[in-house]
Amino acid sequence: MIGRLALAFLLFAVFSPRALADSEAVARKHATRANKLAAQNKCRRALPEFNRAYETLKDPILLFNRAECQRKLGNAQEALKDYEQFLSDMPTAPNRASVEAHIATLRAEGSAQPSSTSTAPAAQPASAPSDTDTKSEKNAEPSGRAEKWE
DSSP, rough: HHHHHHHHHHHHHHHHHHHHHHHHHHHHHHHHHHHHHHHHHOOOHHHHHHHHHHHHOOOOOHHHHHHHHHHHHHOOOHHHHHOOOOOOOOOOOOHHHHHHHHHHHHHHHHHSSOOOOOOOOOOTTTTTTTTOOOOHHHHHOOOOOOOOOO
């Protein structure tokens, strides 16, 4: 009997409204941190934060922002997946046309990539920046990153 009571208490504590609210507050902090890192072109560091935030919040805006980072990092497949899920979850998104353009570009670039591993590009030199702060990234068009979590 005591074991059942302890289990019931534990389940209530884990699934109580307070616990869920705390979890969402933590997730919002991850989202805010992710958006700040992305704004500083530190997309490699932002991705885990977006992942943690999305696990709890399931907000499509997080998918869009994560897709932007994935695209800037050259992770076409991951960016495509996030962009497509974003449009599926938010079919009337105000930036739908630009997201569809990104999807088309990523698909076109993917079909133009050589499939042979022998022609893969060389690894990035050790002296290169470790994130997306290259000159071409700084000159890229604004991401249209959502500011909901800041």
